[in-house]
Amino acid sequence: MDMIATVPKKFKASETQNNVIVHLPSYHKVRYKLSRHRINSCMSVPDPLFIPDALKTTLRGLEAPDDDPLKDERFLL
Numbered sequence: 001m002d003m004i005a006t007v008p009k010k011f012k013a014s015e016t017q018n019n020v021i022v023h024l025p026s027y028h029k030v031r032y033k034l035s036r037h038r039i040n041s042c043m044s045v046p047d048p049l050f051i052p053d054a055l056k057t058t059l060r061g062l063e064a065p066d067d068d069p070l071k072d073e074r075f076l077l
Contacts (some may be wrong), residue, residue: 004021011017025033043054061073 007017007020056075058073058075061070064071
C-alpha cells in the first residue's frame with residue numbers, strides 16, 4: 001500500500017501514474033510469491049525445543065573470515 005501512495009511523488013503525469021498502477025501485481029500474487037520464496041529459502045524448525053545447528057550461529061559469524069574472533073559467533077539462545 002505504501003508503494004501506491006508514492007506513485008504520484010515519482011510520476012507527475014496522471015497517465016503515467018495509471019500505467020504504473022495497472023501493471024502492479026495483485027496482493028495475492030505478491031503474497032504467493034513471497035510465501036514460495038520463504039519456503040524455498042528458509043529452514044523450517046519443526047520442533048522449537050530442538051534448534052538446528054545452522055540456526056545457532058549469527059549471520060555475522062557465518063560470514064566472518066576464519067581468522068576473525070567473531071567466526072561462528074553463537075546466536076543468543
